[in-house]
Amino acid sequence: MPNADQRAMLGRRALLAAVLTGSVAGLAGCGIRMEGDAPHIPGIQKQGPPPDQATLRVLVTSIDTAISAAGHSAWETTLAGVHRAQRTRLLAVMATQGMTPAATTAQPTGPAVDPGAMFRFEQAGARAIGSLMTLSARNLPMAAAIAVTQNAGAALLGHRVAVNGGVVPKPAVVQAILPSLRAAIYAFEVIIAKTPLKARKRAEATLTGLHAVRATWEASLGKDLPTSPDGFTLPVQPTTNARRQQLAQLVLTDLVDACAGQVTATRSDRGGFIGLTTLWADSTAQLWQWGAKPTPFPGLQ
Numbered sequence: 001m002p003n004a005d006q007r008a009m010l011g012r013r014a015l016l017a018a019v020l021t022g023s024v025a026g027l028a029g030c031g032i033r034m035e036g037d038a039p040h041i042p043g044i045q046k047q048g049p050p051p052d053q054a055t056l057r058v059l060v061t062s063i064d065t066a067i068s069a070a071g072h073s074a075w076e077t078t079l080a081g082v083h084r085a086q087r088t089r090l091l092a093v094m095a096t097q098g099m100t101p102a103a104t105t106a107q108p109t110g111p112a113v114d115p116g117a118m119f120r121f122e123q124a125g126a127r128a129i130g131s132l133m134t135l136s137a138r139n140l141p142m143a144a145a146i147a148v149t150q151n152a153g154a155a156l157l158g159h160r161v162a163v164n165g166g167v168v169p170k171p172a173v174v175q176a177i178l179p180s181l182r183a184a185i186y187a188f189e190v191i192i193a194k195t196p197l198k199a200r201k202r203a204e205a206t207l208t209g210l211h212a213v214r215a216t217w218e219a220s221l222g223k224d225l226p227t228s229p230d231g232f233t234l235p236v237q238p239t240t241n242a243r244r245q246q247l248a249q250l251v252l253t254d255l256v257d258a259c260a261g262q263v264t265a266t267r268s269d270r271g272g273f274i275g276l277t278t279l280w281a282d283s284t285a286q287l288w289q290w291g292a293k294p295t296p297f298p299g300l301q
Contacts, residue, residue: 049099049100050097050098050099051134051136052097052099052134052135052136052139053094053099053100055131055132055134055135055143056090056094056099056135056139056143057099057101057102058128058131059090059132059143059146059147060087060090060091060094060101060102061102062121062124062125062128062146062150063083063086063087063090063125063146064087065121066079066080066083066118066121066122066125066150066153067080067083067084067087069114069117069118069120069121070118071114071115071117071118073157075153075156075157076118076157078294079118079122079149079153079156079157079294080118082149082153082294082295082296083146083149083296085296086146086149086296086297089142089296089297090142090143090146093139093142097139116157116158118153118157119154119157119158122150122151122153122154122157122161123150123154123158123161125146125147125150125151126147126150126151126154126161126163126281127161127163127164128147129144129147129148129151129163129273129274129277130163130165130270130273130274132144132147133267133270133273137264137267140263140264140267141260141263141264141300142297142300144263144273144277144280145260145296145297145298145299145300146296146297147277147281148277148280148281148284148298149281149284149294149296149297149298151163151277151278151281151282151284151285152281152282152284152285152288152294152298155281155282155285156285156288156289160281160282160285161281163274163277163278164274165270165271165274166271166274166275166277166278167271167272167274167275168216168217168220168272168275169262169265169266169269169272169273169275169276170265170266170269170272171220171221171224172265173262173265173266173272173276174217174220174221175221175224175226176258176261176262176265177217177255177258177259177262177276177279178214178217178218178226179258180251180254180255180257180258181210181213181214181217181255181258181279182214182228182229182232183232183251183254184210184251184252184254184255184283185207185210185211185214186231186232187232187234187238187247187248187250187251188203188206188207188210188248188251189207190234190238190247191203191238191244191247191248192204192207194238194239194244195238195244199241202289202290203244203248206248206252206286206290209282209286213279213282234247235247235250236250245290245291248290249287249290249291249292252283252286252287252290252292253287253292255279255283256280256283256284256287256298256299257299258299259276259277259279259280259283259299260280260298260299260300261299262276263276263277263280280298280299284298284299
């Protein structure tokens with residue numbers, strides 16, 4: 001049988017245990033969030049990393065490899081600058097959401113000496129766009145825009161990237177983008193008509209790509225296809241080379257904006273997401289080829 005001193009010690013231990021138990025319950029009941037790097041407290045489950053962290057870490061690595069592979073060409077230098085701005089923004093967003101970059105993440109250096117290396121890394125980043133669909137709605141547009149610029153960058157450095165699995169998006173998305181697509185087609189038809197025969201190649205190539213998308217997307221609507229107007233009001237009359245370039249930039253910017261505005265609507269539709277971002281990337285590449293300054297997040301600024 002314990003003596004008086006032992007009974008007093010047991011009583012103090014019981015009281016301390018009760019206090020600790022009550023404190024733990026209070027922390028949990030009040031919804032106090034334990035930081036990921038906080039010391040472990042028995043009875044409280046340690047917080048895991050934010051759900052988007054793993055995917056965004058991979059995206060940072062993809063950007064870093066592209067930057068490190070940049071050579072001395074004008075387009076490679078431009079794309080490296082775009083990716084550096086994306087990297088800065090992405091890391092800042094991750095920090096505000098309690099995410100940390102991978103331990104090996106460091107500011108990439110360049111330029112590279114392997115010609116064609118940047119194209120290969122841009123191509124790889126573009127083809128991985130489907131992996132971004134696991135992201136939350138708050139982070140998907142930003143991440144998708146980065147992959148879109150990698151696809152556009154690959155087109156400028158070599159050739160466009162065909163991403164497998166893309167289909168026509170759902171009708172609501174198609175109908176939201178179709179007016180901008182039709183307006184762009186009309187504008188390029190006028191641009192071609194106003195351009196000397198020997199200088200039409202670039203506009204004809206742009207128009208061919210837009211026509212292919214329109215044919216497929218309109219067919220998907222069937223009887224719900226809205227009537228196309230006979231014409232559109234042009235914001236600029238393409239009477240000179242400079243004005244034709246300006247008109248091309250305006251209608252392509254509108255199309256890029258329309259695509260970017262629908263990306264979250266395709267979040268639960270993998271095929272539609274890839275189909276939409278493919279048009280977004282192709283339109284971005286065309287926009288840059290028509291002289292617009294490349295931006296880090298086309299359609300989202």
